[in-house]
Amino acid sequence: MPSETQTVSDAGARRNPSAAAKRPAATGPRWVVPAKIAVFVAAWYPLVRMVFFGVTDRLGANPIEFITRSTGLWTLVFLCITLAVTPLRRLTGISVLVRFRRMLGLYAFFYATLHFTTYLWFDKWFDVTAILKDIGKRPFIMVGFAAFVLLIALAATSPRAMVRKLGRRWQTLHRAIYAAGVLAILxxxxxxxGKHDLLLPKLYGAIMLALLGWRLIVWLRGRMALRAKPG
Ligand code: HEM
Known part of the structure; x- marks a missing residue:
């Protein structure tokens, strides 16, 4: 999905994602494949936990609320992890970390879809009037929806074929993950x-600020270095 989720792996790939997409997948250290399998399996934990709570009757007095909140929070967690890949890769020098990005981003999209479906289907039973009324009372729902629309666009353009097709426009489009991150926090x-409980939003807001702030600093430094170049 998002720029933060593609398997293109180096500075050259950043400049020309479509050329990178044509190259065969890079072989990396031996641990990459088992680690990818481990991440793939671990990412099912939130869903398995929810199903387990469901069958053991531990979803609380309002199961729909529990599921909506849990899937919403896990979407945010996966968005943050996806956005953390590039800074981690740069800070540690472990370049193959980039090969986890697409999978992590697709999991963010997966949990966002569960979150949205829970609301639309099990909470509102596709009742458009009830949804509009709810949005009138709780406008934050529209903000979540805007973030979800961006994630749909990113997920739809995540396959290699789309990277090739879109060329340089792919890179620009996939910057939308930053907007999705900001909208998710909002x-x-x-x-x-509304509930006077801002502890977690402040925590995730700080994480998002650090992840996006790091990118801004890198970008500004790059521009300054370009300007300083003679000629
Ligand atoms: C990237 C997309 C989204 C993210 C990251 C996200 C994240 C979240 C988070 C973190 C919460 C609060 C969980 C908690 O309190 O512990 C939440 C609540 C909620 N979200 Fe989203 N959301 C997204 C998209 C959507 C969409 C598309 C809808 C519906 C159209 C939606 C509807 C709701 C509702 C109704 C609640 C409140 C549930 C309640 O009152 O218990 N969200 N979301």
Missing amino acids: HFWWMRA
């Missing part, structure tokens, strides 16, 4: 502000 913050 959605969470706004929802919790």
Whole structure:
């Protein structure tokens, strides 16, 4: 999915994602494949836990609320992890970390889809009037929806064939993950502000700020270095 989720792996790939997509997948250290399998399996934990709570009758007095909140929070967690891949790769020098990005981003999309479906189907039973009324009372829902629309676009353009087809436009489009991250925080913050419980939104807001701030600093430094170049 998002720029943060593609398997293109180096600075050259950043400049020309479509050329990178044509290259065969790079072989990496031996641990990469088992680690990818481990991440793939671990990412099912939130869903398995929810199903387990469901069958053992531990979803609380309001199971729909539990599921909506849990899937929302896990979407945010996967968004943060996806956005953390590039800084981690740069800081540790472990370049193969980039090969985990697409999978992590697709899991963010997967949990966002569960979150949205729970709301639309099990909470509102596709009742458009009830949804519009709810949005009138809780506008933060529209902000979450805007973030979800961006994630749909990113997921739809995540296959290698799309990277090739879109060329340089792919890179620009996939910057939308930053907007999705900001909207996700705003959605969470706004929802919790109504309940006067901002501890978690502040925590995730700080994480998002650090992840996006790091990118801004790298970008500004790059521009300054370009300007300083003679000629
Ligand atoms: C990237 C997309 C999204 C993210 C990251 C996200 C994240 C979250 C988070 C973190 C919460 C609060 C969980 C908690 O309090 O522990 C939440 C709540 C909620 N979200 Fe989203 N959300 C997204 C998209 C959506 C969409 C598309 C809808 C519906 C159209 C939606 C509807 C809701 C509702 C109704 C709640 C409040 C549930 C309640 O009152 O218990 N969200 N979301």
